[in-house]
Amino acid sequence: xxxxxxxxxxxxxxxxxxxxLDQNVPAGRIVxxxxxxxxxxxxxxxxxxxxxxxxxxPASLRRAFAGAGKVLLISGSEPGKRVExxxxxxxxxxxxxxxxxxxxSIANADHxxxxxxxxxxxxxxxxxxxxxPFALLRNGxxxxxxxxxxxxxxxxGAVLGSAGxxxxxxxxxxxxxxxxxxxxxxxxxxxxxxxxxxDTPFTLSELAAEVGAAAGRTVTYQDLPVxxxxxxxxxxxxxxxxxxxxxxxxxxxxRGELLVTSGDLSALIxxxxxxxxxxxxxxxxxxxxxxxxxxxxxxxxxxxxxxxxKRRRPRLTPDPHAPASKVAGxxxx
Numbered sequence: 001x002x003x004x005x006x007x008x009x010x011x012x013x014x015x016x017x018x019x020x021l022d023q024n025v026p027a028g029r030i031v032x033x034x035x036x037x038x039x040x041x042x043x044x045x046x047x048x049x050x051x052x053x054x055x056x057x058p059a060s061l062r063r064a065f066a067g068a069g070k071v072l073l074i075s076g077s078e079p080g081k082r083v084e085x086x087x088x089x090x091x092x093x094x095x096x097x098x099x100x101x102x103x104x105s106i107a108n109a110d111h112x113x114x115x116x117x118x119x120x121x122x123x124x125x126x127x128x129x130x131x132x133p134f135a136l137l138r139n140g141x142x143x144x145x146x147x148x149x150x151x152x153x154x155x156x157g158a159v160l161g162s163a164g165x166x167x168x169x170x171x172x173x174x175x176x177x178x179x180x181x182x183x184x185x186x187x188x189x190x191x192x193x194x195x196x197x198x199d200t201p202f203t204l205s206e207l208a209a210e211v212g213a214a215a216g217r218t219v220t221y222q223d224l225p226v227x228x229x230x231x232x233x234x235x236x237x238x239x240x241x242x243x244x245x246x247x248x249x250x251x252x253x254x255r256g257e258l259l260v261t262s263g264d265l266s267a268l269i270x271x272x273x274x275x276x277x278x279x280x281x282x283x284x285x286x287x288x289x290x291x292x293x294x295x296x297x298x299x300x301x302x303x304x305x306x307x308x309x310k311r312r313r314p315r316l317t318p319d320p321h322a323p324a325s326k327v328a329g330x331x332x333x
Contacts, residue, residue: 001069197260
């Protein structure tokens with residue numbers, strides 16, 4: 001029986017496949033499923049089965065799930081379409097006789113009012129209605145939502161948001177991936193609900209302080225009214241509807257809806273989750289290695305040739321799973 005990982009061509013899915021391989025799961029028992037198989041060609045070279053899927057194409061899902069014992073359903077990347085897409089995957093898994101479907105939901109899905117949670121809540125309801133054995137991985141925020149924007153924070157000397165003094169239990173994609181692999185490799189997981197997040201929650205003010213400390217300069221947190229923050233996100237190039245969802249998610253942080261205290265993540269991965277401070281320091285060190293000596297800010301800048309190339313590139317519509325290009329904008333789960 002195989003383990004199918006949907007979204008294996010994306011960042012989280014790829015990390016789950018790698019985590020399964022690290023746990024000595026035979027490559028031939030893993031199916032890496034996604035839309036662009038060129039992105040997993042190297043996995044195929046290592047013996048992993050690769051299968052093309054499209055959440056809008058139920059037949060492709062049935063083919064990918066054929067013979068599967070377990071399926072990890074990583075939430076789709078198209079907000080507004082995910083309920084239908086996830087239902088297609090659930091139906092295909094049931095038709096294929098899958099023994100367990102594990103879904104990456106959102107933290108505190110059973111009691112959050114965040115707009116972003118609505119599709120996850122509907123998917124959880126669909127799983128219950130399906131009669132399939134299922135487990136829920138209610139993932140919190142990614143630390144990469146913040147660490148990927150260090151250069152922007154330094155450019156403006158500020159982290160922007162509408163989260164007030166709310167605390168967020170963010171963790172790295174790699175930690176969430178290891179947790180998913182652990183659940184996939186355990187028996188008797190039907191009905192399990194894991195609330196996953198970092199061990200040490202933090203405010204955006206604390207994030208700003210850590211970024212400043214890593215760079216040796218002052219970085220502050222500027223708390224904005226949600227309407228103003230939405231306008232800032234739109235100004236950074238995000239579609240208005242998506243910007244509104246992200247700004248609303250900051251209000252969720254302010255209400256404590258992305259605070260996780262279960263300890264489930266560290267228990268699943270067998271060690272403390274990577275902290276915000278560790279992630280910021282690591283990201284700062286990584287960026288510093290690519291700096292040019294004598295550059296204007298001395299930290300976090302790419303070589304001038306690279307910046308010139310970027311200026312020539314056309315502006316693309318932001319991917320729903322990529323943070324805003326110019327300002328702090330969390331990646332939706």
